[in-house]
Amino acid sequence: xxxxxxxxxxxxxxxxxxxxxxxxxxxxxxxxxxxxxxxxxxxxxxxxxxxxxxxxxxxxxxxxxxxxxxxxxxxxxxxxxxxxxxxxxxxxxxxxxxxxxxxxxxxxxxxxxxxxxxxxxxxxxxxxxxxxxxxxxxxxxxxxxxxxxxxxxxxxxxxxxxxxxxxxxxxxxxxxxxxxxxxxxxxxxxxxxxxxxxxxxxxxxxxxxxxxxxxxxxxxxxxxxxxxxxxxxxxxxxxxxxxxxxxxxxxxxxxxxxxxxxxxxxxxxxxxxxxxxxxxxxxxxxxx
Amino acid sequence: xxxxxxxxxxxxxxxxxxxxxxxxxxxxxxxxxxxxxxxxxxxxxxxxxxxxxxxxxxxxxxxxxxxxxxxxxxxxxxxxxxxxxxxxxxxxxxxxxxxxxxxxxxxxxxxxxxxxxxxxxxxxxxxxxxxxxxxxxxxxxxxxxxxxxxxxxxxxxxxxxxxxxxxxxxxxxxxxxxxxxxxxxxxxxxxxxxxxxxxxxxxxxxxxxxxxxxxxxxxxxxxxxxxxxxxxxxxxxxxxxxxxxxxxxxxxxxxxxxxxxxxxxxxxxxxxxxxxxxxxxxxxxxxxxxxxxxxxxxxxxxxxx
Numbered sequence: 001x002x003x004x005x006x007x008x009x010x011x012x013x014x015x016x017x018x019x020x021x022x023x024x025x026x027x028x029x030x031x032x033x034x035x036x037x038x039x040x041x042x043x044x045x046x047x048x049x050x051x052x053x054x055x056x057x058x059x060x061x062x063x064x065x066x067x068x069x070x071x072x073x074x075x076x077x078x079x080x081x082x083x084x085x086x087x088x089x090x091x092x093x094x095x096x097x098x099x100x101x102x103x104x105x106x107x108x109x110x111x112x113x114x115x116x117x118x119x120x121x122x123x124x125x126x127x128x129x130x131x132x133x134x135x136x137x138x139x140x141x142x143x144x145x146x147x148x149x150x151x152x153x154x155x156x157x158x159x160x161x162x163x164x165x166x167x168x169x170x171x172x173x174x175x176x177x178x179x180x181x182x183x184x185x186x187x188x189x190x191x192x193x194x195x196x197x198x199x200x201x202x203x204x205x206x207x208x209x210x211x212x213x214x215x216x217x218x219x220x221x222x223x224x225x226x227x228x229x230x231x232x233x234x235x236x237x238x239x240x241x242x243x244x245x246x247x248x249x250x251x252x253x254x255x256x257x258x259x260x261x262x263x264x265x266x267x268x269x270x271x272x273x274x275x276x277x278x279x280x281x282x283x284x285x286x287x288x
Numbered sequence: 289x290x291x292x293x294x295x296x297x298x299x300x301x302x303x304x305x306x307x308x309x310x311x312x313x314x315x316x317x318x319x320x321x322x323x324x325x326x327x328x329x330x331x332x333x334x335x336x337x338x339x340x341x342x343x344x345x346x347x348x349x350x351x352x353x354x355x356x357x358x359x360x361x362x363x364x365x366x367x368x369x370x371x372x373x374x375x376x377x378x379x380x381x382x383x384x385x386x387x388x389x390x391x392x393x394x395x396x397x398x399x400x401x402x403x404x405x406x407x408x409x410x411x412x413x414x415x416x417x418x419x420x421x422x423x424x425x426x427x428x429x430x431x432x433x434x435x436x437x438x439x440x441x442x443x444x445x446x447x448x449x450x451x452x453x454x455x456x457x458x459x460x461x462x463x464x465x466x467x468x469x470x471x472x473x474x475x476x477x478x479x480x481x482x483x484x485x486x487x488x489x490x491x492x493x494x495x496x497x498x499x500x501x502x503x504x505x506x507x508x509x510x511x512x513x514x515x516x517x518x519x520x521x522x523x524x525x526x527x528x529x530x531x532x533x534x535x536x537x538x539x540x541x542x543x544x545x546x547x548x549x550x551x552x553x554x555x556x557x558x559x560x561x562x563x564x565x566x567x568x569x570x571x572x573x574x575x576x577x578x579x580x581x582x583x584x585x586x587x588x589x590x591x592x593x
Contacts, residue, residue, distance in 0.1 A: 126491035130509040130586040140496030166586050
């Protein structure tokens, strides 16, 4: 493999730190203390990165593009193993937040700390078209057993036997499952998904929801799930945030009995609340 | 609307009903809507019988074969005189003669050496400049503007200057080809490096690729298609420049043979040289094709119908 040079973003560290419950493949919520690293730091894992019992800690985050303030004094804490959905209208800064936590944005003000081992699933699978499926999954990893780990991750997302396929031959859902495998093979403490199922058809999306839930139960990463689909957020998340004009205008826990059903009155109430927060009146808009 | 209906269909519709085919005319009349005209969108393009397909290899061979047949006919029927255009048989005879004497092999060897060396150096220089300009913003400002300025100068116009600089020997010929090759390689590779999808680069960074890893896993494979386009173009330029280079004080090579044949008044040898040029062009194009097929096997591009 290529020698892994230091960059300003350190994300794909495949080695689990000793304190992250190395022996236990599935630490419970709060079981493994995530090592926080400044997402924009030159050297991830400095003194500021001591365990804080959180996978994300953001204080007073501000991001402006020229005159236009996208994120305005944002505070956010995500506990290890917590599933947080982030809702917002398009252009509300959801993807900007992901980019900041991913370490792709160096124009930020405020405190930004995120788990050192973090991975992202993008809306488009972003697989390298010139690499077969398995090397795409193990991209950037080094070590002797990476091929086996990659195969195991592919089996987990139901794509065992497709290791040697070219990405161009995959369907949209399959490509997104490979992207999930690529994110999970790194055993992330923080998994960020930026509208991962937005481009999939409704049937595939239902199956992907079930798969994601199953994978999250097994791997217990903290999850930041960006979506514009209110139902999807309620279906999957422990907590839903609504981003409006650069601030969180809502932060509600999802108290819907599982398995969550859209017909549940609690589901319906929460949906109405969230849609209203997003400026959509279901009845007036005639969506029902 | 009616233009879309094939004559065949129109005829059939006329036979069936007086007007154009209308959907449920009763309903249309009742609601006051204009009737919807139905046409068969596949009309005229449906395959009634399975067409026997000619294998692509055969079709590729068909073009040159037609040209050859035309040549044979023109010379065989005495449409053009033997002095103007030699017949295939005469050219074949010339080939045998020159092969026996060793002239053909010597000329071919000298020319191949010049083109080979020129392409090698040209690709090296073009690639190096493209990589420097592609990766470093500061270098791109300097290199790219300089290359774009130089690019507009016809390479052949450099010939007098080259002769002043390095004389009329072998190195001048190789130099000319090198210069001609470097530009298309540079232009295409630079554009390809800059055109690599930024989102893939970002994804590579997310998953822990370092600078070297990004170059090796994302940028080089991403820029390969553009480089190959440049290579194909560059090979064409190389053969073209060879002809020019070999007209300047040479005593070997295909261009020399061509010039000599002109002074000997041997159209058979002239045509032979042209045929050899054509074959060499086809072979070099085929080599790039093979390179494309191996390097770009991941692509499922549009192949035409």
